[in-house]
Amino acid sequence: MATVGLNGISMSYGKTRAVHDLSVDIADGEFFVILGPSGAGKTTTLKSIAGLVDIDAGTVAIGSNDVTQVEPYHRNVAMAFESYALYPQKTVSENLASPLKSGRTGKYTDAQRAERIDQVTTTLGINALLNRFPRELSNGQRQRVALGRVLVRPADVYLLDEPLSHLDAKLRAAMRAELKQLGAMSKTTTVYVTHDYQEALALGDRIAVLREGSLVQIGTPEEIWRRPADTFVARALGQPEINILDGVVDDGRVRLGGNSGAFDLPLPADVRRSTGDRVRVGLRPCDIHVVAGDSTSARLTGTVRLAERLGRNVELTVDVGGEQLIVLSSGREGVDEGSRVSMTVADKDVHVFGAGDGDTARLGAEQSLEAAL
């Protein structure tokens, strides 16, 4: 068990910049999630903690030791690879025994080894597979074995690279729940890389969002979800994606709906923008609540263009004053394509970002981002 400190690490593959000036401090025993799209530098970050890539600049510390120049086998970290990386010529039990036989993770008698392997395989439900070869396993089973090879040994840090990404949806949800309940995980500092925002929000004590090798935001799942630092983070989290609308500030309110300014929302108090300033407003589909019929409390009214039933939810595309809004409804309001609907949005669910074409930063009190860092 140990803290992990990344201080200004940078790493390039030829001309491609994988990670740029990344600094993160991970607390002892924390479950830390690194979230980002593919190519964001997540795996490179993980491998620089493991010592599997040579970083160009910066330092890596595990506990109180600077391990930047330390070989992987002296760092006492365990890693589950996205590709599983099970030794093809070894059986499951030989794969699991491998970290215990190297002599660098402690000395074990045959009996102690057998006991540890038995514990782990029981926990992961892979007892019956011990004599099989990796090629004889399903992806879900391989993933468990790869996880077992991490859990079977004591380590200062567990590094998990997209451990659930190759599983089908149902198994993924089940494994996600299992992961959270694993005792070893809750005690050992764990760095978990994923591109799945649901995994990140469900598992992480804290989440770091990466884009093109740079840190965009770091914080608790609540902070990341409630106060996305910019439109990139806002878009990365949530399915369907957040609605981003262009608007103009008008006396404490934001006028939306193009030039006509067909509807408006209150400007959050901490956003200091004066009348005439252009901004962008983010509204999560799940934060927009459909109210049946016309309601006096409703802030938005529009016409349903498209209604798609997606399991427990109905995804509505609503035309509000010329803007297409995606809205998640429970489907119990009895709205259908063509019908008029009223919608409410809580003040706290109105996200305001700077105007512009690319990713723009959140406007308002920045203290959440500062505090998290």
Place this chain on the structure above:
Amino acid sequence: MNLTKFRPTRSELLPGQKRLSPGSVVADVGLIGWFLFSLFPIAWMVILALKNAEEQTTTYFQFSPTWSNFATVLSDKGTQMTSVDFKAALLTSLLNCGGAVIVSLVIGIPAAYAAGRWKYKGSNDLMFQMLSFRFAPELMVIVPLFVIYNQIGLFDTKVGMIWVLQLVTMPLVVWILRSYFEDLPADLEQAALLDGYTRTRAFVMVALPIVRPGIAAAALLAFIFAWNNYVFPLILADSNAGTVTVAITKFLGGGGQAYYNLTAAAAIIAALPPLILALTIQRYLVRGLSFGAVKA
């Protein structure tokens, strides 16, 4: 060796299905024709090896088969006729080629691993430099080599032959094995590093067993190429380190009579060791051990 032989034919691909279209008949006849055409030199050699001295120059298919040519080649009589001990040459060939392949593997496997794993400025140039030894005709370098070998006392020594055969075997081993190591996911060795093994042990424990089929294939090819080499032993060796390829030609006679039947018999005997080696390690040649190592 005729590698086309191992390609599955149409009937193997479709068991129990026999299509008799005009096209397939023409194709089959054509293939059979090509097969006979390719096999003809080998058939000729076998026939020649079974003929006695009087019949060796006849071209019609009528002769009394005899095994005596094989016995003569391997006996003292053969040695007297050619002033070369064929059995000794056979043994020398085995030592030279075996030694050359072993040296190439010992040096070439780590070299191929390094070339496959670590890319740096000029690493490709270095590989092509090595391959260029194969591009250049041996005759181009043989004269300076002869002078050098004479001066440093390597002429007609087995060490010298093993060394010069590296020009033949080393590029093969390095190039074939490099592609195997490149195909091998680096994750496997990285996993071993994090399991607590050093780079050397990760290489021996993880990478080597997986590329074993590649090593077998490279070793076999290198052995065959070294075995078939003629120019180097012809110029750089004599009675001590002379190989079987040179010994065969002695039966064609220096000044007296040419023994085509003995030459053919010697050639058949000389072809056996690579053939036996190929059959022995055939099961290691089957690829696919690494299949399923990484996600399907």
